[in-house]
Amino acid sequence: MELGLRLAHLYPKQMNLYGDRGNILCLRRRCAARGIELAVDELEIGEPLDATAYDLVFIGGAQDREQRRVAVDLLTAKGDALRQAVAGGVVVLAVCGGYQLLGRYYRPAEGEDLPGLGIFDAWTEHPGPTAKRFIGNVVVRWQGATLVGFENHGGRTFLGPAARPLARVIAGYGNNGRDGTEGVVQANAFGTYLHGSLLPKNPRFADHLIALALARKYGDGGLPPLDDALEEQAHAEAVRLAVRKPIFV
Amino acid sequence: MTKTVTGVRTAAAVGAAKLAATFSRRLGLGGGTALPGLMAEAVAPGLASRLVGELGHGCLLVTGTNGKTTTARLVRNIARTAGFWPVHNGAGSNMMRGITAALSEATNAQGRIPQSERRLGVFEVDEATLPEAAEALAPRVIAFTNLFRDQLDRYGEVDSVAALWREALGSLPPAVAVVLNADDPGVAGLADACRGPIVFYGVADTACAVGGLEHAADARWCPTCGQEYVYSAVFYGHVGHWACPACGRSRPTAQVEAVRVEQPAAGPLGVMATTPVGRLELSLPLIGVYNVYNALAAAATAVALGVEAAIIQGGVASFTAAFGRQERFEVRGRDVQTILAKNPAGLNQVLRALVAEPEPKNLLFLLNDDIADGRDVSWIWDVDFEMLAGHTGLLLASGRRAADMALRLKYAGLDPDPVLECNVERALARALTLTRAGGTLYVVPTYTAMLQVRRVLARWGHRPQFWEET
Numbered sequence: 066m067e068l069g070l071r072l073a074h075l076y077p078k079q080m081n082l083y084g085d086r087g088n089i090l091c092l093r094r095r096c097a098a099r100g101i102e103l104a105v106d107e108l109e110i111g112e113p114l115d116a117t118a119y120d121l122v123f124i125g126g127a128q129d130r131e132q133r134r135v136a137v138d139l140l141t142a143k144g145d146a147l148r149q150a151v152a153g154g155v156v157v158l159a160v161c162g163g164y165q166l167l168g169r170y171y172r173p174a175e176g177e178d179l180p181g182l183g184i185f186d187a188w189t190e191h192p193g194p195t196a197k198r199f200i201g202n203v204v205v206r207w208q209g210a211t212l213v214g215f216e217n218h219g220g221r222t223f224l225g226p227a228a229r230p231l232a233r234v235i236a237g238y239g240n241n242g243r244d245g246t247e248g249v250v251q252a253n254a255f256g257t258y259l260h261g262s263l264l265p266k267n268p269r270f271a272d273h274l275i276a277l278a279l280a281r282k283y284g285d286g287g288l289p290p291l292d293d294a295l296e297e298q299a300h301a302e303a304v305r306l307a308v309r310k311p312i313f314v
Numbered sequence: 315m316t317k318t319v320t321g322v323r324t325a326a327a328v329g330a331a332k333l334a335a336t337f338s339r340r341l342g343l344g345g346g347t348a349l350p351g352l353m354a355e356a357v358a359p360g361l362a363s364r365l366v367g368e369l370g371h372g373c374l375l376v377t378g379t380n381g382k383t384t385t386a387r388l389v390r391n392i393a394r395t396a397g398f399w400p401v402h403n404g405a406g407s408n409m410m411r412g413i414t415a416a417l418s419e420a421t422n423a424q425g426r427i428p429q430s431e432r433r434l435g436v437f438e439v440d441e442a443t444l445p446e447a448a449e450a451l452a453p454r455v456i457a458f459t460n461l462f463r464d465q466l467d468r469y470g471e472v473d474s475v476a477a478l479w480r481e482a483l484g485s486l487p488p489a490v491a492v493v494l495n496a497d498d499p500g501v502a503g504l505a506d507a508c509r510g511p512i513v514f515y516g517v518a519d520t521a522c523a524v525g526g527l528e529h530a531a532d533a534r535w536c537p538t539c540g541q542e543y544v545y546s547a548v549f550y551g552h553v554g555h556w557a558c559p560a561c562g563r564s565r566p567t568a569q570v571e572a573v574r575v576e577q578p579a580a581g582p583l584g585v586m587a588t589t590p591v592g593r594l595e596l597s598l599p600l601i602g603v604y605n606v607y608n609a610l611a612a613a614a615t616a617v618a619l620g621v622e623a624a625i626i627q628g629g630v631a632s633f634t635a636a637f638g639r640q641e642r643f644e645v646r647g648r649d650v651q652t653i654l655a656k657n658p659a660g661l662n663q664v665l666r667a668l669v670a671e672p673e674p675k676n677l678l679f680l681l682n683d684d685i686a687d688g689r690d691v692s693w694i695w696d697v698d699f700e701m702l703a704g705h706t707g708l709l710l711a712s713g714r715r716a717a718d719m720a721l722r723l724k725y726a727g728l729d730p731d732p733v734l735e736c737n738v739e740r741a742l743a744r745a746l747t748l749t750r751a752g753g754t755l756y757v758v759p760t761y762t763a764m765l766q767v768r769r770v771l772a773r774w775g776h777r778p779q780f781w782e783e784t
Contacts, residue, residue: 078542083692084695085695087695087722087725090725094725094727130473200689200690215689215691261690261692262692265725266718295717295724298717299717302717306683
C-alpha cells in the first residue's frame with residue numbers, strides 16, 4: 066500500500082523566526098526514507114484550513130508584530146477548523162509563538178492581550194519590556210529520554226488543569242522558569258518552546274509525530290528505524306553544551 | 315585646574331589603553347582591540363567623546379547587519395585617497411570600547427591626536443551600539459547597510475533593532491547626513507525618522523536579480539498598512555525593487571545607483587554607477603551582489619562627505635578584503651579561500667556566488683556558537699543549502715557545532731555522511747589532504763571560527779596577525 070501524509074504549514078511567511086523550516090525538512094526526509102510521501106501545503110493569512118484534509122499541522126514562531134496579525138487570522142479564518150482537527154486526533158506541533166497563540170491568551174510586553182484559540186489549557190504573560198528573556202540551550206526529559214533545543218522567549222506560559230506538560234526541564238527555563246515544566250500535550254497536539262530546529266536533533270520525537278499520524282490514518286504507526294548516528298551525535302553534543310555550561314542571559 | 319586634571323587623566327587613560335594593547339598582543343590574547351578600550355574608559359570615562367572632538371573632520375559611522383566591516387574599510391580607503399588621515403576601528407571591534415581603543419591608539423605621548431586637522435574618524439558600529447555611538451561621537455554621516463535577522467539571542471527581534479535606530483535618528487541634529495539602502499525596505503523606511511539630508515543608494519541593473527524571495531527574507535510587510543510588499547526584482551534576501559500595493563510606499567529613487575553590474579566567474583566585480591558627482595566605474599576583488607551594495611554604500615557615504623568621483627574610484631581600487639571577510643592564500647599547494655558568513659542572508663549570498671560557477675566545490679563549513687557568533691545555531695536551517703545540490707565535491711563540517719552543521723547538510727540532501735571534525739586545525743588539515751594539489755578549498759566560517767582559522771594558518775606560517783595589517 067502506498068502511504069501518504071498531508072501536512073498544513075501555517076503561516077510560513079510570518080511564523081518563521083528561528084529556523085522553523087528545519088522541522089518540515091526533517092519530517093519530509095524521515096517520511097521519504099520510509100517510502101511515505103509527505104505533501105506540504107503552506108497556508109498564509111486569509112487562506113482557510115480544511116479540518117478534514119490534514120494529518121499534521123505545524124506552526125512556528127514570530128516577532129510580536131507578526132504574531133498580532135496571525136492571532137487575528139487564527140481566530141477568524143482557521144480557528145474552528147483547527148479545533149475540529151485537534152478533536153479528531155490530527156497531530157499538531159506548535160513552536161514558541163505558535164504555542165502561545167494556541168493557548169487561551171497571550172499578554173505581550175506592551176499593548177492589549179491577544180486572544181488565543183484555547184486549544185491548549187494554557188496562558189502566557191510577558192512580565193514587561195524590562196523582564197529577562199529566557200534565552201539559551203535547553204535539555205528536557207521526555208518519555209525517559211531527552212529533547213534538546215534552544216529557547217528565546219519573553220512570555221511565561223502556565224498550564225491549567227486540563228493540560229499536561231510535554232516534558233520536564235533538566236537545563237534551561239521551559240514554560241515559565243519556575244515550575245520545571247516545558248511545553249504542553251493535549252490529545253495529539255504538542256506545544257513547545259524548543260527550536261534549533263527542534264526535530265532534526267530529536268529524531269525520536271520526529272518519529273513519534275509521524276507514527277501518531279500514521280496510526281490515526283492507517284491504524285498502524287510502526288516505523289522502520291533509520292541510521293540516526295549523526296542525529297544522535299548532534300543531540301548528545303547539545304545535551305553536553307546545555308548541561309555543562311551555565312546559561313547567561 | 316579642572317582642565318589640567320582632565321588632561322592628565324586623558325593622558326593616563328590613553329597610556330593605560332596603549333599598555334593594555336601591548337600586553338594583550340604579547341600574551342597572545344588577541345589583536346588588542348577591546349581590552350585597551352575598556353581600560354581607557356575605566357580611567358577616563360567619556361574619553362571617546364573628548365578624543366573624537368580633536369578630529370578636524372569629525373567622524374562617520376557605518377552600521378547594519380551585514381557588510382559594515384567591508385563598507386567601513388572601503389570608506390577608509392576612499393578617505394585616504396582624498397587626503398584624510400582616517401582613524402578607523404579596522405579589526406571589527408565595533409562596540410564603544412573598540413572605537414575608544416582606535417582613538418587611543420591614534421594619540422601621541424601627550425594624549426593628543428597629532429595632525430588633527432587631517433583627521434577623520436571612520437567607525438564601524440554594532441547595530442545595538444548605534445544610539446550610544448551617535449550620542450557620544452556626534453558623527454557627520456551615518457551609513458546603514460541592511461537589516462536582517464542576526465543573533466536573535468543577542469539583539470532581540472529585527473523590529474527592536476529598527477526601533478533603536480529610529481530613536482537614534484530622531485534625536486540627531488538636522489545637519490547629520492544619513493546614507494540609506496533604497497532596496498532594503500527595512501533600511502529605506504528609516505527615512506521617516508531622519509531630520510537631515512539623505513543619500514539613497516541602490517541597484518538598477520535587474521540583470522543580476524534572482525528568482526524570488528529567499529527564506530532569509532525579513533522585511534516582507536509594509537509597516538504602514540501591513541500589506542505584503544510586491545517585488546519587481548529581488549537581488550538577495552528581501553533586497554530589491556519593492557512596493558506596497560496598498561498604500562503606495564515604495565523603493566525611493568537612489569541618488570547613487572548601480573546601472574550595470576558584472577560578475578565574471580573569475581572576478582573581479584564590476585560596477586558602473588551614477589551619482590550626483592558623476593559616473594563611477596568600480597572594480598572590486600570580491601564576489602556576490604551583497605558586495606556591490608557595500609561598494610555603493612561606501613560611494614554614497616563619500617558623496618555625502620563631498621568627495622569627488624575620481625577619488626572615490628581610486629579609493630575603491632586600492633581596496634583589499636577586510637579582515638577575514640574574504641581572503642585567499644596558498645597552503646600546501648592548494649588555493650584556500652575563506653569567506654566569512656554569520657547569518658542566513660550572508661551565507662545565502664556566499665552559496666549563490668559559489669554555485670554561479672559550474673565546477674564542483676570543496677567546502678569546509680565551520681560553525682561556532684560563541685557570543686560573537688550567536689549562541690543559537692538554528693539560523694542554519696534558514697539558509698538555502700539545497701542550492702548546492704550538484705555543485706559540491708567534498709563537504710566537511712567543523713567547529714563547536716560541527717554535528718549541527720553536518721546534520722543540516724544531510725537534511726539538505728547533499729551528503730548523508732559529511733566529514734565531521736570538531737577541531738578546527740585537524741579539520742583544515744583533513745580538508746587540505748582531501749583537496750587535490752592545485753585545487754581550491756573554500757572555507758566558510760562564522761566569526762570566531764574565522765579567528766581560529768587565521769590562528770591555525772598563522773601557526774602554519776601563512777598569515778600575518780591581524781593587528782599588523784595596514
